[in-house]
Amino acid sequence: MLEFSKERILEYLNSKGQRYLTDPSNIKPVYFRNRVRNELLPVLEELNPAYLSVLSKNISLINEEEKFIKKLAADTCSKLLKKQNGIVDIDLQDFSNLERTLKRRVLREAIFSIKGDLLRIEYKHIETVLKNYKQFGFTLELPGNVLIYRDYKSLKLGPGDAFKPQKIRKSIVEVGKKISLKPDSSYFESSLVKKCKSSSLAVCLDYDKIKPPLVIRSRKAGDRFKPLGAKGTKKLQDFMVDKKIPKFSRDSIILVEDREKILWVAGYEIDERAKIENGTKKMLQLRIR
Incomplete structure (x- = not known):
């Protein structure tokens, strides 16, 4: 109906002898829709008599494209x-x-x-x-x-x-091998590298500062480590609170440790005692993918 003006609709009704009702509230300027209809649209028509036709075509195009995007989105969501x-x-x-x-x-x-x-x-x-x-x-x-x-x-x-805590199964990690991290199908790997690209899920440590074997596990009571740049050790619980880590996810955060210390709170911080320095000869990369 949008492509037909009010005048054409009334003309059609009159030609058919069809009675109709007029809503008196439609002429009251207190409603925004009435101001658009009675004040704005006449100005648009004066500026461009074909505005109604143009508007109708544009709306039709938008509706067609909206249907296409909805279908595409539905297919994407199902996958x-x-x-x-x-x-x-x-x-x-x-x-x-x-x-x-x-x-x-x-x-x-x-x-x-x-x-x-x-x-x-x-x-x-x-x-x-x-x-x-x-x-x-x-x-x-x-x-x-x-x-x-x-x-x-x-x-x-x-x-x-x-959301419920999901603890990480304690596992020994051999350098150069991968370990599956169920249930999200990601995995943990460690490898000696010559160049290192770091991110929240990939870090490099000084291999000679590590006391094998490497172990991955969830947190436990009394855990402490020395965050990068810190002068002393810090309770892991306090670190997680400071980082505003949600309680439900704290048990599912991967900790990587050697025989003496936590090396990496995966996704957040490495230990100061394992950081790479100018004299580092071997780099060990830890990564979650």
């Missing part, structure tokens, strides 16, 4: 969103490869699958996720008790009470 035990899991690599427009749609669909609606979910919430999701440990609480958390390999969404 990308994995829901188990009330938590939606989004693979980080696949998500990162999407165009920003599709990322927004995927996030909204994931939130909808948790909440059942999108009430109070605003543009700023989605943009905050898009800005920070590459940062390990990123956490955001959304209206309606929805929690978003970025772990080692995925972005997880679910009700706040659905």
